Amino acid sequence: MSGQRRFLKVWARTVGMPIGLNDEDKPEFLPIAQTDVKKALVFRTFWILLHVVTCLLIIAGNGRVLGWW
Incomplete structure (x- = not known):
């Protein structure tokens, strides 16, 4: 898996989106x-x-x- 795909997967799961590599690579749901x-x-x-x-x-x-700046 490329670095960009890995980042996308980590970011998606961080914000609560159930993402996998394809429709068959399912997370929990x-x-x-x-x-x-x-x-x-x-x-x-x-x-x-x-x-x-x-x-x-x-x-x-x-x-x-x-007045801080």
Whole structure:
């Protein structure tokens, strides 16, 4: 397995997506097909990044209000 595939598998399972190498390589359960899992993983990754960016902007804004920078 390539490094990129391994990273994808680790990231997917970290955020709770049941991903395998193909539809036959099932984790504990597989409620949707692998192609749908990959689409859902993209949406979930976007959602997580959106939260991280939002938190950073809130921290930066509060730091400016409080005179930290």
